[in-house]
Each structure stands twice: as structure tokens, then as C-alpha cells.
Amino acid sequence: xxxxxxxxxxxxxxxxxxxxxxxxxxxxxxxxxxxxxxxxxxxxxxxxxxxxxxxxxxxxxxxxxxxxxxxxxxxxxxxxxxxxxxxxxxxxxxxxxxxxxxxxxxxxxxxxxxxxxxxxxxxxxxxxxxxxxxxxxxxxxxxxxxxxxxxxxxxxxxxxxxxxxxxxxxxxxxxxxxxxxxxxxxxxxxxxxxxxxxxxxxxxxxxxxxxxxxxxxxxxxxxxxxxxxx
Numbered sequence: 001x002x003x004x005x006x007x008x009x010x011x012x013x014x015x016x017x018x019x020x021x022x023x024x025x026x027x028x029x030x031x032x033x034x035x036x037x038x039x040x041x042x043x044x045x046x047x048x049x050x051x052x053x054x055x056x057x058x059x060x061x062x063x064x065x066x067x068x069x070x071x072x073x074x075x076x077x078x079x080x081x082x083x084x085x086x087x088x089x090x091x092x093x094x095x096x097x098x099x100x101x102x103x104x105x106x107x108x109x110x111x112x113x114x115x116x117x118x119x120x121x122x123x124x125x126x127x128x129x130x131x132x133x134x135x136x137x138x139x140x141x142x143x144x145x146x147x148x149x150x151x152x153x154x155x156x157x158x159x160x161x162x163x164x165x166x167x168x169x170x171x172x173x174x175x176x177x178x179x180x181x182x183x184x185x186x187x188x189x190x191x192x193x194x195x196x197x198x199x200x201x202x203x204x205x206x207x208x209x210x211x212x213x214x215x216x217x218x219x220x221x222x223x224x225x226x227x228x229x230x
Contacts, residue, residue: 007054007062014050014068017043017075024083028090033141036087037195040134043079045188047072052171073114076131081110084137093140094147094154102154106133109158124172125220129160135187139213142194142206166220175223180216187212 024039050072059068085106089099110131113119121127136157140150170177170184190208197203 003057003062007057007059008066010050010053010057010059011063011066011068011071013046013053014071014075017046017072017079020046021075021078021083024079025086028083028087031090033087033091034195034198036083037138037141038192040079040083040138041188041192041195043075044134044191047076047079048171048184048188077110077114080131080134081107081114084133088133088137088140088150088154091141093144094150098147098151102151105154105158109161113161121166123175124169125223126167126169128162128165128167129157129217130167130169131161135191135213135216138191138195139209142199142203142209144199144201166224167217168220168223170216173220175228176219180219183212183215187216 020039020043024036024043027033027036027039050068054068059066085103088094088106089103092099094102110133113128113131116127118127119130136153140153168176168180170180173180186208190205190212193205194203194209197205
């Protein structure tokens, strides 16, 4: 297989995210939330591996016809923002006006964020909360907190998208990557398991989700506070 063919297949792998997105949306339309999240977890896993493969096979040079960054952003908006926002609204986790508030704020703020030319920091982390609403909504489905807590999290994280706060990319942020990457993989496993058991309230996966989510959402800010060793 030539370098051009390998690079093209990486684009094909990225594009499968669109297929997983429509499968997740079909499940959401039928209110089959566990199946929806299983498809989103698969899309999340693909999103985690296609970037390193794209850099390894230099898709910009070997398959320049397709813009891998643009393709990735389109699919990420579907799987990270649009479908999770719909699920949050349709599921009834946020009743009445709170559901309308959430979907409007999430989709509007995320559209601006995804077009932000300053999205990435110098160490390949994210400048502001990176719109990972799929992760937040899945945890909300698992833990089912009071709707005021969910609403507060939506409001705070929407504002945090545009604040000078650092959020790591588990694959690309080099600092503490030996810890961050396994924790991100653990989050993926716990998320898949929680969805597989239909978010059973006694599932031990919920504890794993809580711990790994807390690490992933806070470690970048901790890195801002704790200077790196020179």
C-alpha cells in the first residue's frame, strides 16, 4: 500500500464518524439513549485515533484533496455538540424552559468556539472548554443529578469556552500525557460500560466516570497553576 493510499484511508476512517453520528441520531429520535451513547462512544474512540494516524501518514501531503481538519470539525460538531444537546433536551433531564436554554446556549456557543482561530494553545491543549458536551451529557445520564446542577454546569462551561482556561488534549498535550492518555481511555471504557448496562444506578462504571471526568476537566487548569519543570 502506498503512502497516498494510507493517507486516503485515514480520511475514510475520519469520515466514518459521520456514519456513527447519524446512527446515534436515529437512536436518539427513538429515545434509545443507551444505543445513542454507544455510537457516540465509538465516534469518540475514532476521533481519538484518527489524528495520530493523520500525522503519521502526513495526510496534508499525501492526500491533500480532502481537508482533514475541516472534516474532523464537522463530525465533532455533530457528535460532541448537536446530538448530545438534542438528547439533553429530548430526554427531559432539563424540563421546561431550562431545556430550551441549554440547547440554544450549547449550539450557539459551540458554533462560535469551533470557528475560533485561537482554539489551540502552544502545547496543543484547548483554549477554553472544548465543547465536549457528549462527555458531560453522558455523565449526566449516568448520575441523574438535580436539573439545577445540570443547568449550572451548562451555563458555567458555556462561559468557560471563552475564558483563558486550559483544557488538555489527552493525545496531543505532552505534559503528563503518560497519565492523561490512560485516563482518557479509561473514561471511554467506563462510558461504554455505563451505556451498555443502560445507566443502571448501581453500576460501578459511574464511579469511574466521575473520577476520570473530574481529572480530564481540571488537569489543564492545574497545569496552568503548577509551572512545568524546565
